[in-house]
Amino acid sequence: MNWIWFHKLGSPKWFFQWANKWSKFAFVIGLLMLAVGIVWGLAFAPADYQQGNSFRIIYIHVPSAILAQSCYLGLGVAGLVSLVWRMKMAPVFIKAVAPLGAVMALIALVSGAIWGKPTWGAWWVWDARLTSVLILFLLYMGVIAIQNSLDDMQLADKAVAVISVVGLINLPIIKYSVEWWNTLHQPATFTITAKPAMPMEMWLPLLLSTVGMYGFIAAVAMWRMQTEVLVREHRSNWVKKEILDNGI
Template sequence: MWAFIHKLGSPKWFYAISERLMPWFWVAAVALILIGGVWGLAFAPADYQQGNSFRIIYVHVPAAFLAQSIFVAMAAAGFVFMVWKIKLADMAAAVMAPLGAGMTFVALFSGAVWGVPTWGTWWQWDARLTSMLILFFLYVGVIALRGAFASRDSASRAASVLAMVGVINIPIIKYSVEWWYTLHQPATFSVTSRPAMPMEMWLPLLLMVLGFYSFFIAVTLMRTRSEILRRESSKRWVRELVGEGP
């Protein structure tokens, strides 16, 4: 077990194993998103209340799922880095942050677009949109903190601490924002308290969520690989790999 973890922590070994794993995740991501997207956008029945505009859910919900999962994954990687000093975990955390911020933005943007047909406005201080916005600021904070340090080691450790502080706060923020929202603006139209989705609407959504997760894993593997090459550029195996003489 420990030998396996040590091996996994070695950038060289990870570089080799991820090369074999990555294509599978890309295939899964492209296939699932294509099938789920076409099914959800073209073949799933229109919602009886919202008509076709509900189809934004097939982008909005997977992006929102991913936005929260990536923050947790980033904090977990930060924890691994802080406790066991595994540099690979920090490389993964570093490349996850911009992707997570991007997903949060996608969720916010698709939420705003969805707001036009349902609420008649681009922005409403809805509990979910508000906590998503705060999550976006948390991502920006982690990215900005990492960029502010001159030394990479300090930057990594500072970003790890902030990610862990953030992940403890996310549920607190989420619930307090929900509480605040119910107090100030009783929900006139709730997207979620609809009757349970019929199967033919729900299945494409599941495919899209799985597809987005595969996409996240594939992109993280790919970007971690380039981060390995960048950070380990002075190591012999990297120089041999990129074809530079010793």
């Protein structure tokens, strides 16, 4: 198996130049799909036969919840790579993506509360799904706090890598909480292994919103990683050349 791509991905210089090529494309496509999906879902998709129009917040809640988990999965993988292979880009990824994942988790919690009030009659209940997502948000905040409070960058990188890996145990709890315990939260709206229970005019804008959110977050993550690379590699000759050539 050819692992050249893996080693290239760990090179700050290679990643910086690669991100320059793809970040704008991901941003434009992601933002377009996200806008179409949300507008379609909020304004044109049919109302749910049980929940009425209150269900429309699903087009914000579900993509943010999925991205919150995906971002943390990325943190866990990057943490493992950082601890095992010591690749420079792994801690860069963690520092760039942790705030984005925290924002996604917060949006998921707030939008879930707004949805829960008319559905359950309460803004918050200590439901297994809600509690595990709250723990996810706190894990993100812990990673961010450690990165910004420790002056020793190497120590901070190692600490957040360990937290990122250990925190992965929370992801299956989030996913299977509605099956393992009696919860108010409904099961997954759709999965890649099963036919959607909703009609196409309801699940298609949700799919567009989710894919668009992935593209949007990927673009912002690449920009944040580029900034972090410049900070960490500012003494490198290639960074100085990049600054001179592009006026960064």
